[in-house]
Amino acid sequence: MLQTLGLSKHFGATRALDGVTLNVEPGEIYCLLGANGAGKTTLINVFLNFTEPTTGQALVDGLDATRQPLEAKRRLAYIPEQVMLYGMLSGLENLRYFAALATGRELPRDELIRLLVQASLDEGAAHRRVNTYSKGMRQKVGIAIAMAKQAKALLLDEPTSGLDPKAAAEFSQLLRTARDQGVAVLTTTHDLFHAKQTGTRIGIMRQGRLVDEMRAEDLSHTDLEALYLEHMK
Numbered sequence: 569m570l571q572t573l574g575l576s577k578h579f580g581a582t583r584a585l586d587g588v589t590l591n592v593e594p595g596e597i598y599c600l601l602g603a604n605g606a607g608k609t610t611l612i613n614v615f616l617n618f619t620e621p622t623t624g625q626a627l628v629d630g631l632d633a634t635r636q637p638l639e640a641k642r643r644l645a646y647i648p649e650q651v652m653l654y655g656m657l658s659g660l661e662n663l664r665y666f667a668a669l670a671t672g673r674e675l676p677r678d679e680l681i682r683l684l685v686q687a688s689l690d691e692g693a694a695h696r697r698v699n700t701y702s703k704g705m706r707q708k709v710g711i712a713i714a715m716a717k718q719a720k721a722l723l724l725d726e727p728t729s730g731l732d733p734k735a736a737a738e739f740s741q742l743l744r745t746a747r748d749q750g751v752a753v754l755t756t757t758h759d760l761f762h763a764k765q766t767g768t769r770i771g772i773m774r775q776g777r778l779v780d781e782m783r784a785e786d787l788s789h790t791d792l793e794a795l796y797l798e799h800m801k
């Protein structure tokens with residue numbers, strides 16, 4: 569569903585991406601780890617057509633993210649580190665607006681509430697202005713928007729940074745719900761615990777290259793930490 573083929577992106581002499589090939593299937597949560605500057609955000613940005621690759625391809629459901637960006641984006645939802653919403657509107661109003669923008673139709677109120685509750689935002693909060701929300705609550709609205717869009721693939725850039733452990737655990741559960749619905753999830757993170765807990769597969773990037781890939785169930789938290797530190801040497 570989300571695929572890169574020999575993807576490279578050079579910024580002058582910097583090889584932000586250097587021949588990355590990966591594949592995220594429907595129903596997978598792929599966690600991308602790597603030090604600052606390893607190329608994780610650049611990879612996400614190519615899928616979103618925020619940046620063009622130097623060579624290689626990023627494909628969404630077989631569509632080239634650079635050559636067919638509109639068709640590719642229709643299948644994608646993106647949750648950045650800070651979900652951008654209208655602070656003066658409630659969570660429900662934001663969802664109504666962004667869901668209509670994404671789907672081209674007005675969703676009934678019951679459906680909007682159902683999506684917010686599914687994203688574990690309590691109904692009381694749904695009617696409050698978003699500028700009173702915590703980061704975790706904003707992300708829940710972001711997930712509800714993604715679900716309203718019925719995106720086949722979900723891209724997330726460091727979604728759990730700054731979340732407390734309870735909010736991070738709730739967020740992991742939301743990703744698992746998306747995965748159970750057959751969504752392909754690709755998320756960057758610095759949180760090894762989150763990657764092991766939530767991911768079905770884990771990739772480690774270093775200096776623009778994908779240097780290791782593993783199934784999360786094949787290693788313990790301690791093994792992952794040791795392996796990660798070994799790659800960072």
Ligand SMILES: Nc1ncnc2c1ncn2[C@@H]1O[C@H](COP(=O)(O)OP(=O)(O)OP(=O)(O)O)[C@@H](O)[C@H]1O
Nearest residue numbers: 579582583584602603604605606607608609610611
């Ligand atoms: N627009 C740009 N112009 C020049 N260099 C860039 C640009 N965007 C990214 N880079 C460089 O590309 C490399 C990869 O950056 P990227 O943001 O993808 O890393 P990252 O793994 O997401 O890092 P972090 O964990 O800090 O978010 C870095 O060396 C960065 O300085």
